[in-house]
Amino acid sequence: MNRHTPHNEALWDKQTPETFVLSYDRIFHDSQEAIMITDCHSRIVSVNPAFKSITGYDESEVIGQTPSMLKSHYQDPEFYVNMWASIHKDGTWRGEIWNRRKNGEIYPEWLSISSVKDDNGILINYVGMFSDITLRKNTISKLQLHAQVFSNASDGIMITDKQLKILSVNQAFTTMTGYTEREAAGHTPRLLHSGLQNQYFYIKMWERIHTTGFWEGEIWNKRKNGELYPEWLSITTMRDDKGTITNYIGMFTDITERKLTEEHLKYLAHYDKLTDLPNRTLLSELVNEAITRTLERKRKLAVFFIDLDRFKMVNDSLGHNVGDKLLQQVAKRLSSVVRKDDIVSRLGGDEFIIVLQNLQEPEEAILIANELISSIKRPFSVDDNELYINASIGICLYPKHGEDFETLLKHADLAMYQAKIQNGGYQFFNESISSTFLRKLDLENELRWAIAKNQFTLHYQPQVSSETGHMKGMEALIRWNHPTLGPVSPGEFIPIAEETGTIMDIGKWVLKEVCLQLNRWLSASFIVPSIAVNLSARQFLAPDLASSIHDIVYQTCCDPQHIVIEITESSSMHDIESVLPILHELKSFGFQIAIDDFGKGYSALGYIKQFPIDILKIDKSFVQELTSDTKSAVLTKAIIDMSHGMDLRVIAEGVETLEQLDCLRTMNCDMIQGYFIDPALSAEQLETLYLTKDEQISCQQSSLAALSDHP
Numbered sequence: 001m002n003r004h005t006p007h008n009e010a011l012w013d014k015q016t017p018e019t020f021v022l023s024y025d026r027i028f029h030d031s032q033e034a035i036m037i038t039d040c041h042s043r044i045v046s047v048n049p050a051f052k053s054i055t056g057y058d059e060s061e062v063i064g065q066t067p068s069m070l071k072s073h074y075q076d077p078e079f080y081v082n083m084w085a086s087i088h089k090d091g092t093w094r095g096e097i098w099n100r101r102k103n104g105e106i107y108p109e110w111l112s113i114s115s116v117k118d119d120n121g122i123l124i125n126y127v128g129m130f131s132d133i134t135l136r137k138n139t140i141s142k143l144q145l146h147a148q149v150f151s152n153a154s155d156g157i158m159i160t161d162k163q164l165k166i167l168s169v170n171q172a173f174t175t176m177t178g179y180t181e182r183e184a185a186g187h188t189p190r191l192l193h194s195g196l197q198n199q200y201f202y203i204k205m206w207e208r209i210h211t212t213g214f215w216e217g218e219i220w221n222k223r224k225n226g227e228l229y230p231e232w233l234s235i236t237t238m239r240d241d242k243g244t245i246t247n248y249i250g251m252f253t254d255i256t257e258r259k260l261t262e263e264h265l266k267y268l269a270h271y272d273k274l275t276d277l278p279n280r281t282l283l284s285e286l287v288n289e290a291i292t293r294t295l296e297r298k299r300k301l302a303v304f305f306i307d308l309d310r311f312k313m314v315n316d317s318l319g320h321n322v323g324d325k326l327l328q329q330v331a332k333r334l335s336s337v338v339r340k341d342d343i344v345s346r347l348g349g350d351e352f353i354i355v356l357q358n359l360q361e362p363e364e365a366i367l368i369a370n371e372l373i374s375s376i377k378r379p380f381s382v383d384d385n386e387l388y389i390n391a392s393i394g395i396c397l398y399p400k401h402g403e404d405f406e407t408l409l410k411h412a413d414l415a416m417y418q419a420k421i422q423n424g425g426y427q428f429f430n431e432s433i434s435s436t437f438l439r440k441l442d443l444e445n446e447l448r449w450a451i452a453k454n455q456f457t458l459h460y461q462p463q464v465s466s467e468t469g470h471m472k473g474m475e476a477l478i479r480w481n482h483p484t485l486g487p488v489s490p491g492e493f494i495p496i497a498e499e500t501g502t503i504m505d506i507g508k509w510v511l512k513e514v515c516l517q518l519n520r521w522l523s524a525s526f527i528v529p530s531i532a533v534n535l536s537a538r539q540f541l542a543p544d545l546a547s548s549i550h551d552i553v554y555q556t557c558c559d560p561q562h563i564v565i566e567i568t569e570s571s572s573m574h575d576i577e578s579v580l581p582i583l584h585e586l587k588s589f590g591f592q593i594a595i596d597d598f599g600k601g602y603s604a605l606g607y608i609k610q611f612p613i614d615i616l617k618i619d620k621s622f623v624q625e626l627t628s629d630t631k632s633a634v635l636t637k638a639i640i641d642m643s644h645g646m647d648l649r650v651i652a653e654g655v656e657t658l659e660q661l662d663c664l665r666t667m668n669c670d671m672i673q674g675y676f677i678d679p680a681l682s683a684e685q686l687e688t689l690y691l692t693k694d695e696q697i698s699c700q701q702s703s704l705a706a707l708s709d710h711p
Helices: 006-014 017-030 049-055 077-090 134-152 171-177 199-212 256-270 280-297 311-318 320-337 362-377 405-421 431-447 490-500 503-523 537-541 545-555 569-574 576-589 605-610 620-624 630-645 658-666 683-689 695-709
Strands: 034-039 044-047 092-100 106-117 123-132 156-161 166-169 214-222 228-239 245-254 300-309 343-348 351-359 380-382 385-387 390-398 425-428 456-465 471-482 486-488 530-535 563-568 592-598 615-618 649-653 671-673
Touching (some): 077 092, 280 343, 300 405, 362 390, 362 425, 431 490, 471 671, 486 490, 503 563, 576 592, 615 630
Parallel strands (some): 390 425, 471 530
Antiparallel strands (some): 034 123, 156 166, 300 351
């Protein structure tokens, strides 16, 4: 169609030069682009209102100026050289340039410059038209930034249309799933389904997305290579201005490492690292579950508290590495004895818990307890060491002995303690055990204050010559008479004192009281033989033991020769390397040293020659069998002969009959001690029955008293 119709031509003919001028003027003033007109020498002759809006300059401020007044100096000189070269050559230039507003702000603009010539081709003007592209630049920057974030994000990103067809994915998506954008495009996210979530899971997911526009949670998906992996996924709904759904954006993180860490932390929180057995935390959960099942099945449940006997000696003598390996072997043996549904747990140290489920009769627990003990008694081989240990087992039954985990564990522990007192084996919990434990607690508490409340006294058991019956020594023995509990046997409270550490203070008190009593007797002119004071194995743990003993004796002005330090064979042989220096130090101070309970332990006789001892005491177990067991008599005679050959004095303790005394006399035993002679006596009783005064000292003291009465 020809646009120059007669009608159009008629209209065209009606346009006058004035009309054109008015049209251009309206365009010039209404244009959103800034327009700047210069003469041929680049002096500004006119600008439109948009110029002021963009630059901030009024027309009156720029007329006669050159456009260089807008320079930001952001472009180098070469930029302008190339610009004017293009204008001179082609009559035009367009491009991006940075200029400066009146307020000093630098901004980007899109500028086009055209040269205007007359009909003869003579240059008369330059026209510059530009727009502020700050917003566009920011938009482009944001888009570029968003694109970079999308591409470089560590999270996998997937954009779908509203039909869930994948439109775009980022590099992290490809890294995690193995699918490139080309492979994923056009598919739905079902491409990644692992099959681990059921249909109900996805129904609930999309219900929430449709309701709130958002969902996030843990989900298992499948990589291209078929590997299943966990991810943390968030799905966001995108809508347009009218609220219509346009897209869905899925962002996810591979949480495999986190899940592994969580599993490891869960393992550490619930399992013993050394043996891989459940620890106390998990055991509590398992027992509670087992109690529920036991109730449902109307069966019984047994809790075993197992403590290893002699483990500490292995650990201390061979090191923790061997001890740890031994515990690992014990754990395997325990697990091999019990049934598949039973629970084996390690509380810590050498303590294990076994829970027997689905029992019909208590006798089943006894059978398994015997199997466990037999299994533990078999030798263990650890780093070329053949090790022998035993086990003490406390047993309690649900619901007879408790209805919750803590009560069952406590009662099994008490029963185990009773089994240990009885030298191993197993022991069922009963009320008397609970009473015994409560008494032990009372004694433990009261024992801490016994010295301060003056509840201890000392008794002295005579040690007499087997030939003459004259007293040649005595042993100081502690007695505790509690105001409400009554007399408490040393056999009951001394182990508690050793266990709690109060034996340290008790030992110092005994030595000091012996020294004070010795001074009282000597001041009264009594002839006093040496007094034996017992040291426990626990006291040897004190690094200053020898010096503290010396200080007590020195401060009370006693002669160390009057004191016999008595140690048991078992405590002296337990850690010979640390005990020997202490004994030599005590010997250097002048103390006498005695080995008590000799023959009760299983130490090599060769060790005895290393000890700086003066006296050897035969254990009462040999003395009790002297007249009934030929072997005991032979061993006793051998010990006495060996001791005499080493210039040691021999004391037989626990002598209770005349027959035993006669037998010891024939063996040339030096001294005897026991109930046949006398039990432990108070200081006053001993003084009356055994001590005699030195007549020479008494006469001297009487003469001095007489002289003092007559000036």
